[in-house]
Amino acid sequence: MADEVKLLGVWASPFSRRVEIALKLKNVEYEFVEEDLQSKSDLLLKSNPVHQMIPYIDETWKEGFPILPTDPYERAQARFWARFIDEKCFPAAWKALWGSEEPEKAVEEACELLKILENELKDKKFFGGETVGLVDIVANFIAYWLGAIQEVVGVELLTKEKLPDLYDWSDEFCSVFHESLPPRDKLVAFFRRRLQSTTTPTSN
The missing domain is CATH 1.20.1050.10 (Glutathione S-transferase Yfyf (Class Pi); Chain A, domain 2)
Structure with a gap:
């Protein structure tokens, strides 16, 4: 599953970096794909955005560092x-x-x-x-x-x-x-x- 993880983002974006930090905390290997928001790739256009991406990552990959409290x-x-x-x-x-x-x-x-x-x-x-x-x-x-x-x-x-x-x-x-x-x-x-x-x- 790790080989299939692609992070579509922009190097200067704090939002891309949030997801990158979360993936690293969870020890998830990923491929970063730089996007041009003025000319979006087909992959980005067909990918459904996942709201609240960081909680999603925490719930999907149980191993690694817990991002959300258990309480x-x-x-x-x-x-x-x-x-x-x-x-x-x-x-x-x-x-x-x-x-x-x-x-x-x-x-x-x-x-x-x-x-x-x-x-x-x-x-x-x-x-x-x-x-x-x-x-x-x-x-x-x-x-x-x-x-x-x-x-x-x-x-x-x-x-x-x-x-x-x-x-x-x-x-x-x-x-x-x-x-x-x-x-x-x-x-x-x-x-x-x-x-x-x-x-x-x-x-x-």
């Missing part, structure tokens, strides 16, 4: 915080970083949401305690991508001074999963090109 309440909590990150934190951070009609308000809203995560993390090493779990994996954008984009656009959301626990968590996460994260310089260059493409005026 029903803790499982529900993990899913709640994962949704909070995807539905609240990610959109707010993206809006604050890439500009809005009210930039100060956007940054304030994003920081408030990150503070909620900071309070949930408290003094724990990871969101689930001493080991990595679903919430940590879903928060990979905050741990790694956020810093790269901050460097490019000059907007600070996650800093040691503002959010010390979340900042330390991000360092720990990146240290553990550095092999599953894109090269920092390549990612920064990618976002610099994106910024230039949105700020360079087009000629008539």
